[in-house]
Amino acid sequence: MTQMNGAQTLIQTLCDAGVNVCFANPGTSEMHFVAALDAVPSMRAVLTLFEGVASGAADGYGRMAGKPAATLLHLGPGLANALANFHNAMRARTPIVNVVGDHATYHKKYDAPLESDVEAYAKPVSTWIRSSQSAAAVASDAADAVAAAMGPPGGIASLILPADVSWNPAERPAAPRPIKPRSTVAGAAIDAAKRALTSGHKCALLLGGSTLLAPGLIAASRIAEKTSAKLMCDTFPARLDRGAGLPNPERLAYLAEMTVMQLDGIQHLIVVDSKAPVSFFAYPGKPSYLVPEGCEVHVLAEPSEDAVAALEALGDALGAKATAPKLEAAQRPALSTGALSPESIARTIGALLPEGAVVSDEGNTAGLFVPFLTNGAPQHSWMCLTGGAIGQGMPVATGAAVACPGRKVINLQADGSAMYTAQALWTQAREQLDVTTVVFANRSYAILNMELSRVGATPPGPKALSMLDLSNPVIDFAALARSVGVAGQRVTTAEEFTRAFGAAMSESGPHLIECVI
């Protein structure tokens, strides 16, 4: 048997622990990792052209697969390019094993041009950081990284990999570590929630994180039906399963003014793997903390706890075991005709959304109608901009498509945000991923036009307005998609959109539809 090197034991260890996809943007210091890919056939390496695509794809993969993908990044600057989408993944509590190459251990002291403090770059987003110090140790470090990424809750485990740790001889892969289970919620928390829900006061359940797949939604809906509590969920869930036959919690609005109305009169807010609502941004003279005055907040489950079991136990305590959950009825809008608008686009998507679709939603202002018009569509998964850092939509769609072959991935994409990480389209073409990107081309940072007035910075002058304007020059997204190998077309009427979207739903492979609105 040939002697393995550090990189080979690392990759084999990842695969043995179930981490068999790596979104990679390697450089010189990662060449032994790259060379080792052929020695471990079960590792799938997906090349991206920018590190923000790799990190966002790992986020989308982890949200859908429920287990980590690996990333492979090049030194501090390569990691830096990945950080914004890692911020989103951190907020989404997505498990990711983030492998970052570094200079050889003995080379760092020479302060070569790419020398940097990789740990300092990793720190703001990582739940676990380790710089592997020898080829003998790297397999064990990798096994620890997988376990750390799994949490609970999930997070980014950053494994820094000096070049000589990759290339030096090593012994063997390490065995997978046991995955730590979520801890059980204390009876006191369940009792407190029960007391609130049976107090006769107006109550709401606020769901987040792990509770937004069918088991949690059904358990929560039984409670809500039994007690007349309002059923709500986070503004930007990492993954929300929804559609006909599933409970449909009311999502907290992005606009604080609307959140305040949604929570008006609530006397007990029961928070389940979520947190008490705060405003996304601060605005002069407006509150940051959005829980109504006098409303009591009860934490039923923290993110590291077994929130679904807690909901089930609470339901049992309330005698809701046999209560029927409130399920969304099957219902679709009619196909749109006439002018293209955010609403007409949403109607057509609602009419045609396939069963099992995965939606990567970075539609921002223009995409707001789509959730409402897909409430009764066949069951599907919805992924939001959980951390608020734009440039997530295309990469997350890319990773979700790798995680879910056989499911259609639909990326609702605002145009301003699309320009952050459009390199993802190339990876979609290379891997022939089944992603349909719908670009809402309103040619502006529309949300900032709204925010400019919300922050009280009025009246804006021409220089200020020009900072929000994407029409000079107009970006031809269909041509941009074609330039990197993705079938792209521009549509200007609802009928054209219906034809284009319908065709994309009936064929496999990447498509981009630029909707001029």
Added chain:
Amino acid sequence: MTQMNGAQTLIQTLCDAGVNVCFANPGTSEMHFVAALDAVPSMRAVLTLFEGVASGAADGYGRMAGKPAATLLHLGPGLANALANFHNAMRARTPIVNVVGDHATYHKKYDAPLESDVEAYAKPVSTWIRSSQSAAAVASDAADAVAAAMGPPGGIASLILPADVSWNPAERPAAPRPIKPRSTVAGAAIDAAKRALTSGHKCALLLGGSTLLAPGLIAASRIAEKTSAKLMCDTFPARLDRGAGLPNPERLAYLAEMTVMQLDGIQHLIVVDSKAPVSFFAYPGKPSYLVPEGCEVHVLAEPSEDAVAALEALGDALGAKATAPKLEAAQRPALSTGALSPESIARTIGALLPEGAVVSDEGNTAGLFVPFLTNGAPQHSWMCLTGGAIGQGMPVATGAAVACPGRKVINLQADGSAMYTAQALWTQAREQLDVTTVVFANRSYAILNMELSRVGATPPGPKALSMLDLSNPVIDFAALARSVGVAGQRVTTAEEFTRAFGAAMSESGPHLIECVI
């Protein structure tokens, strides 16, 4: 007189200190800064579609203007997107005032989705960091930031700007701070260099940083001519002025094997605003430190010292005042014909390079011929990938064009690196900047193919090789340029390239020429 707010005093203070260009990628927390732009007409705001373009443009601007531009970035994730090009700027010692918006001071404790430790993100690249704590203080903070950015040596001064510091009422702008001069080199360093140069041993001068414009080059060349020392400069200078009539130091090679040959036999290496050469990366069994054994290193000037004055003083001490410097003769290659290749492209560029051109060189492997074939071209400035983080070429070209109206900017651009920050093309179109991008489309990370064998990771298998391959699908750079408003064309012969490059040199405005090689 209307009361000013914090943002207005900040922008006015920057302008009063000569910082009157801002590369901006604002979000909600920066809306008062944006609104304040109209109150200060002398500030030019340049919108970019990705923060890595803003930071790279500020780098290109600062290298050419010798004074800072400002950036305007959105919270920790926006800063994160800017970090790779800030790494390059840090290595280039470019002065930059990096303004990063943050949540309102009182909002940070709520841990809203975009909450992050902005200082932690800023730390790896900043020479100075301050989070402004009140609208009354921000003008003074901004004046300090400009002075900190100017150094010496130059660096990135990160001013964190909470939203309420922008919007609250303030008093007045702050006066510019005095700029600290470079310190004078001690006589002992000059004496030591003189002793080495008159020892009869084989000597070399290694120039970097501030010495690579005409005054430093001429002073250094006089010394070299007087003493027969070899005249060399850094591998990737931040800015090297060159061409007919200027001394032409030999650049250290990227490949360590070649650097070793260049330094072979040198007994005294006199380092001037540079450092003793080290290998860019580590390679198994090869040295990291490239100074020959037994060679003595003498530091004539540190980056914060007045290296040009030190060279002049050393020249005087050597009696070289009247020595003629060795100047490059005017000489151009003939226009190329026939097949398109890295060399034929370089010949045509050498034949047509206009006087005063500014070259942003991220040509990597394919661009290697261009420096050699422009040695005798009319005088021009050359900017390299000083920090090694790819994705710099287009943004730096963008900023240089803003800094140098009337000079043609030519961006030598490798295709792999081009995909990092191609959003810069949109800003070039919007501002109608006079940038001609020459894409060397070899459809691979060619440098990594070379590095894969240099690190000894052979023979590579098909999975490894596919990680370096950009041909599946082929990227149509000409179409990509057109999709964001830049005149793009693809050429496949030397004659086509000559026509396209000649046309671009004779017209103003942005062009992209994709050279299929």
